[in-house]
Amino acid sequence: MYLNCHTYYSLRYGTFSETELLHLAQANHVTQVVLTDINNTSAALNFVRKAPEYNVRPILGLDFRNGVNQCFVGIARNNEGYLELNNFLSRHLHEKKEIPVAAPKFEHAYVVYPFEKVVENNMSIFADNEFIGISISDLRRLPFSKILNLKDKLVVQQPVTFRNKADFNAHRLLRAIDNNCLLSKLDKTEEGNEEEKMFPIQNLAMVFSEYPFILENTERLMNACSISFDFSEKRPPQNQETYLGSSEEDEALLERLCEEGLPYRYETVNQDILDRVNKELSLIKSMDFVSYFLLNWDIVSHARKQGFFYVGRGSGANSIVAYLLRITDVDPMELDLYFERFINLYRANPPDFDIDFSHRDRPEMTKYIFERFKNVALLGTYVTFKERGVIRELGKVFGLPKSEIDLLCEGRWDLSRLDEVSRLVLKYGRLIKDMPNYLSIHAGGILISEKPLHYFSATHMPPKGFPTVQFDMVIAEDVGLFKFDILGQRGLAKIREALDIIAYNQPEKVDTFDIHDIKKIKTDESVNNLVKTAQCMGCFYVESPAMRMLLKKLEVDNYLGLVAASSIIRPGVAKSGMMREYILRHRNPGRTEEKAHPVLLSIMPETYGVMVYQEDVIKVAHHFADLDLGEADVLRRGMSGKFRSREEFQKVKDKFIDNCRRKSESDDVIFEIWEQIASFAGYAFAKGHSASYAVESYQTLFLRAYFPLEYMVAVLNNGGGFYRPEFYVHEVRMLGGTVHPPCVNRSHYANAIYGTDVFIGFGFLRELESRVVERILKERASNGSFLSLEDFLDRVLISVEQVDVLIRINAFRFTNINKHELLWKAYFFLSKGKKIDHPKLFAPKHQDFKIPELYTTHLEMAFTQLELLGFCLCSPFELLIEPPKNSRGSKDLEKYLGHHIDIYGYLVTVKNTSTHNGKRMYFATLVDQHGQVFDTVLFPPVAAKYNFRGKGIYRFYGKVVSEFGFLSIEVIKMQKQDYVQDPRYADMKTSTKVFENKKAEAKANRIS
Known part of the structure; x- marks a missing residue:
């Protein structure tokens, strides 16, 4: 009814x-x-x-x-x-x-x-x-x-x-949020009827x-109404059924592509390879996944034709058929990848390819998919009301001032002291929390369906301009629609752009290497040496402090070691304590025989009997606990975060324990292994996924090893990476490059390199308008370099405020005129209003103004760069009021091992974390006076006394310790060092004194 x-x-x-x-x-x-x-x-x-x-x-x-x-x-x-x-x-x-x-x-x-x-x-x-x-x-x-x-x-x-009065109250609040108005101002026509x-x-x-x-x-x-969808485990896939029009044609094409791929991928094709191919083809056909493989092949084939970089990863990297079709670049035979992690007869949910493209190429690939196939839509997702968001929205609805809303959001309140309105915000916030707020787009999921997608859902049109279904990936899988993940990744754009930069900066080197020759790159001594020494700044997935630390502890110096490290670093392995155990067994082979369970060691010999990858869970459940592959996959899905039925998961857990007990395993061993499985909790990688990441890491390491400056410029031009841009600029200097501030004759919107000279791009100037940059570059391309400030002002339509930015950053230094003089000239030439743009038939005549002699100090330039770029191009140590009391740095840590050290460092990054009992502690990475990196740790007693107060230089006193050969400083004391006063805003006496000192110093240098 x-x-x-x-x-x-x-x-x-x-x-x-x-x-x-x-x-x-x-x-x-x-x-x-x-x-x-x-x-x-x-x-x-x-x-x-x-x-x-x-x-x-x-x-x-x-x-x-x-x-x-x-x-x-x-x-x-x-x-x-x-x-x-x-x-x-x-x-x-x-x-x-x-x-x-x-x-x-x-x-x-x-x-x-x-x-x-x-x-x-x-x-x-x-x-x-x-x-x-x-x-x-x-x-x-x-x-x-x-x-x-x-x-x-x-x-x-x-x-x-509504169900009750509370629902109606929540509804009124939602309506007020939707109308962006106070609850008291909500029009009755905007509400539903309480009945x-x-x-x-x-x-x-x-x-x-x-x-x-x-x-x-x-x-x-x-x-008279009836609706039905098949949600059974044996449901047929709802994706596009065939690629060529019939199953027979599709199967013949897939077989032919595999045959063509064998000589491309393998110099020698042995029986093991052929057996693996035949096994996979048989399973792919029996589970109706032929068209899924061919659709992915079509997508990556188009990408190659366009010259687009891509990386195929996910569990699909476990498939040799995917490797032969060039969907992935990971050889499952080399890594002994477990195909059943990707597809098995017991697995209800669909296979999964994640294909990463450069963030610049991804829109073009998405457009191609929508044009190439018939029934296509992006996969939806829901953005829900989260705790802080709810408080902010309800705070506005109830009319709370911003300061009180901020207080509630930060949790800095005592319930007994809150007024009635603040209590209402918290009370109703609990009702609305986790409700869907609006529809959004899945990170990369695309559906290609046999039936029209409106058979399953209406679609909306987000700003990206492609139809998007109104359900998420979990529902899609339930109904038999498996997604194609077309993802954007900046790491690939860095590789692509680095190759372009090499082509113009070192054209003679372009034909000396092939970035896709992964086999050769993996065995390159220079590349492996970078991995071993953790010189990985800017390199995909391996540049973070935690990864750098792990590489040193594991003494990784090859591709297989990096594959393992890429998964060991994940929180699930680390949380279970197995990361530490893996390192111990890696460094001490005798420990493996002593500690590893014989069955686990026989299942996972290459990882010393330690579960590292998602498929290890399937192997352990199958071989150690005698679960069938379907039950084992339930455990894997339970870890992945995509699982729905906790009741089903609990049944499998109970069977796992019962089976082990029947095999006379002790409860200590059973529950220790179960805890290792449970700790993966959505964080473990499939081995093929780690291998895909390692391939891309090796490509970036190769570029860093042989074309370091070009690669770093590409990193900077694609948003940097783990660290702030200034540290990649620092890395350019450490690698032998000379970094120059923006120049109207040499710079582009992005950073540019000429030989070993790197010019900061106009895009780094926060206050410079993009339309002004476009005018400068267009005029320079059409009529050549600018000869003087006057020439620039005659040729480029620009306001006095915008030319002020360029002069202050020293973009006209080629004129050899002091920037203060240039500012005077600019203000004489330009009014505060907009300059009239008109064609110039004759070169204009300019009045020769007499300007007093002016000077710019080194410090003034540094602070101007801080303001306009966000960092200075000199060493930050030059800005200290008092120079460091010593010159100790990273190179001295080994000498001070086991002893205390007094050292200065410029903060690169700090990680705030908590101990198991909730106490705060810090891990910080810094750059010393010589430009080298070192690491510190502040344990809870010290962290309670000292805080990192943003960017700057800190002085540390602490003990140098070593863990598996990785050196760091356990901090005892810490103090932030003061910078000199910005000379641009100092009083005249101070400025004059600084100026006179600098002038005298310059004169002395000339005499000498």
């Missing part, structure tokens, strides 16, 4: 989930329900999936509205009707058109107009599939309306939006007992 039910996917309107709606229906003995969210289908598939568990027959529909103004309700008679409704809604969402007053002609869907709209619009003629909805509140007016004569057209339309509730079915029938024909019409309408 309930034709108009909402969930909280009626965004910023509804108040509970689809499963709570089903629970509500069950509690009120309602056996069939129509889900009709407002212009949204996010809940639909899961509603249908879960309904049988509550003995409810699900029916799907849509509540079509303009804002809160209800136009009509559409109810799908069948799956074709649901498609019609989704087509209609999607068209209006894409084109941002209002919903019309009258519904279009639906062939397979019913339309219910609310009583009020029928009266308001004086509607009198209705199609066979159109009805008039009567709510409980409408019954008072029905006897006095002509509508009562249309007996065959009247149905019950009692909306369901939009579900009542027991007997009560509803009693209320309408005077009009039994309304109940009969409603029952007849609902009984």
Whole structure:
């Protein structure tokens, strides 16, 4: 009887989930329900999936509205009707058109107009599939309306939006958030009716007992509706069924591509390789995944034709077929990758390829996929109300001042001291927390379906400009749609741009190497030496302090070692204590025999019997606990964060323990191994994933080893990496480059390199407008370099404020005129208003102004760079009031091992973390006076006394310690050092004194 039910996917309107709606229906003995969210289908598939568990027959529909103004309700008679409704809604969402007053002609869907709209619009003629909805509140007016004569057209339309008063209050707050207004200013027309509730079915029938024909019409309408989707484990894939048009053609193409790929990938093709290929092909065919492989092959083939870089990773890297089709660059035979981690007969959820493209190439690849295939959409996701966000939104709704909102967000409050309004914010915040706030786009998921995607969901059109379904990846998998992950990654853009920079800066070297010759790069001594010494600044995935530390501890000097390190660094392995155990066994082989369980060692000999990769869980569950591959995969999915049924997970856990006990394993061993499995908790990598990362790491390490300056410029031009841009600028200097501030004749928007000279790009100047940069570059390209400031001002349309930025950063230093003099000249030449842009037939004549002799100090330049670039191009140690008392640095740590050291360092990065009992501690990485990096740790007692107070130079006193050969300083005392006063804002006496000293120093240098 309930034709108009909402969930909280009626965004910023509804108040509970689809499963709570089903629970509500069950509690009120309602056996069939129509889900009709407002212009949204996010809940639909899961509603249908879960309904049988509550003995409810699900029916799907849509509540079509303009804002809160209800136009009509559409109810799908069948799956074709649901498609019609989704087509209609999607068209209006894409084109941002209002919903019309009258519904279009639906062939397979019913339309219910609310009583009020029928009266308001004086509607009198209705199609066979159109009805008039009567709510409980409408019954008072029905006897006095002509509508009562249309007996065959009247149905019950009692909306369901709330369960109780708390839901209604939450609804009002959501409406105020949506309208960005104070709760007290919320218009009543923006709210739903508080009586939009579900009542027991007997009560509803009693209320309408005077009009039994309304109940009969409603029952007849609902009984005529039926919707079904296959959620069974044996469901067929819903993706595009074939690539060429038939299964036979697809299989023949896949086999041919594998044959062609064998000589490309392997110099010698042995029987093991052929057996692996045949095994995989057999499984791929039997599970209907042939088209999935071919679609991915089509995508990467197009990328190669366009010259786009990509990396295929994820569990798909475990497949030799993927390797032969060049979807991935990871050889599963070399790494003994477990194909069953990717596809096995017991695995219900689909296979997974993650294909990374440069963030610059990804939009073009997405566009290609939408043009190449028929039924395509981006995968959706939901952005939910998080705790701080809820507090901020509700704080505004209740009219709290910003200072009080900030206090609540930071948790710095005592409940007993809060006023009533602040308490309400916290109280209702708990109601709204984790509700969906708005629809967004999955990071990289694209669906390519056999059926139109509107068969499953309506689509909306986000700013990216591609249709996006209104459900997430979990629902997609449930219904048999497996995504294609097309991801953007800056690391690939760095490689691509580095090659372009090499082509113009060292063109003679372009043909001396192949960045795709991974086999050669992996065995390159210079590259492996960088890994061994952890000289990895700017290199993909291996540049962080934690990774640098791990590489030194493991003494990694080869590709396989880096593959292991890429996974060992993940929180799951570290948290379980197995990272430390792995290092101990790696450095002391005798420990492996002593500590490793014989079965685990036989399963994972290359990782010393330690679980490191996701597939290790499958292996251990299968071989150690005798679980079948399907049950083992349940454990893996339980770790991945994509798991839904905790009950199923618990059953597998119980079986794991029972099987081990039957094999006479002790509880100590059983639970120790189980804890290792549990600790992975969504953080472990598949081995193929780690191997893919390691391939890209080796490519970046190769570029750093042989073309360090070009590579660092590419890193800077693509947003840097783990660290702030200034540290990559520092690295350029350490690698032999000379860094110059922006120059109007040499710089571009991005950083540029000429030989070993690197010019900071105009894009680094925070205050310089992009349109000004465009004018400078266009004029320079058309008419050559600028000869003087006057020449520049004559040729480029620019305001005095913008030329001021260029002069202050010393972009006209080629004139050899002091920047203060240049500023005087610029202000003489330009008014405060905009300069008129007009063609110049003759070179203008300029008056020769007499300007007093002016000077610029080194310090003044450094502080100007700090202001305009965010960092200075000199050593920050030159800015200290008092120079360091000693010259100790990273090179001295070994000499002071076990002893105390007094050392200065410029802060690179600091990691705040907590001990197991919640006490704060810090790990900090710094640069010493000589430009070398060193690491410190502040344990809780010291961290309680000292804090890092932002960027700057700190003086440390502490003990030099070594852990597995990695040296660091356990800090005892710490003090931030003061910079000199900015001379640009110092008093005149100080400025004059500094200036005179600098002048005398310069004179002395000239005499000498």
